[in-house]
Amino acid sequence: SQTIHQWPATLVQPVGSPLSLECTVEGTSNPNLYWYRQAAGRGLQLLFYSVGIGQISSEVPQNLSASRPQDRQFILSSKKLLLSDSGFYLCAWSATHRGQIGYTFGSGTRLTVV
Amino acid sequence: AQSVTQLGSHVSVSEGALVLLRCNYSSSVPPYLFWYVQYPNQGLQLLLKYTTGATLVKGINGFEAEFKKSETSFHLTKPSAHMSDAAEYFCAVSPTGNQFYFGTGTSLTVIP
Numbered sequence: 001s002q003t004i005h006q007w008p009a010t011l012v013q014p015v016g017s018p019l020s021l022e023c024t025v026e027g028t029s030n031p032n033l034y035w036y037r038q039a040a041g042r043g044l045q046l047l048f049y050s051v052g053i054g055q056i057s058s059e060v061p062q063n064l065s066a067s068r069p070q071d072r073q074f075i076l077s078s079k080k081l082l083l084s085d086s087g088f089y090l091c092a093w094s095a096t097h098r099g100q101i102g103y104t105f106g107s108g109t110r111l112t113v114v
Numbered sequence: 115a116q117s118v119t120q121l122g123s124h125v126s127v128s129e130g131a132l133v134l135l136r137c138n139y140s141s142s143v144p145p146y147l148f149w150y151v152q153y154p155n156q157g158l159q160l161l162l163k164y165t166t167g168a169t170l171v172k173g174i175n176g177f178e179a180e181f182k183k184s185e186t187s188f189h190l191t192k193p194s195a196h197m198s199d200a201a202e203y204f205c206a207v208s209p210t211g212n213q214f215y216f217g218t219g220t221s222l223t224v225i226p
Contacts, residue, residue, distance in 0.1 A: 043216055043218035043219050044204065044216045044219075090158065092158075094211070101211035102148060102160060102163055102211075103158075103160075103214055106157050107156060107157045108155065110155060
């Protein structure tokens with residue numbers, strides 16, 4: 001069965017420090033991968049999505065970047081964190097074949113920038 | 115363009131009462147429709163989905179939703195609320211099954 005791992009679960013970082021959040025998927029190949037951010041009391045904001053290795057689409061201009069060095073690995077990064085980067089970050093994957101429709105989410109990372 | 119509207123960012127119901135969470139969407143083609151639930155500090159968990167076939171969809175934890183094409187709605191219901199149903203609920207639409215568009219969420223409070 002397919003599983004998605006996201007870590008760390010919580011992170012407290014000072015302003016100006018770098019960030020690296022990692023997400024890996026098991027049990028499937030060539031998944032579509034997504035990074036979402038959920039600010040306090042707000043909905044889900046799609047940050048990045050990827051349909052293949054090295055293929056990254058950005059939905060919102062921001063202080064963050066994403067990379068997909070391997071088929072089932074998706075990394076969210078920042079060189080210098082801002083206070084406004086605080087939030088709950090969710091990784092998700094979806095199958096590329098139409099027989100399986102839907103997102104599966106990771107357990108999320110609570111990022112607090114201080 | 116796709117959009118999802120969840121009426122009511124906060125809904126409160128008494129334990130044992132009917133739960134009704136509303137979702138309307140705009141889509142140029144019949145989309146795939148989803149409801150997700152999120153408990154505090156956790157990821158989103160799929161409650162149910164409509165892809166094709168029967169328009170009344172049953173999900174986990176006693177929830178169900180009905181796809182009404184004429185009303186472009188996919189409201190979520192549960193006959194009797196339980197304390198454990200308190201959570202954030204998200205409606206989502208996907209025209210292709212890949213990229214999703216989420217509503218802003220509805221926070222459900224269950225009053226004992």
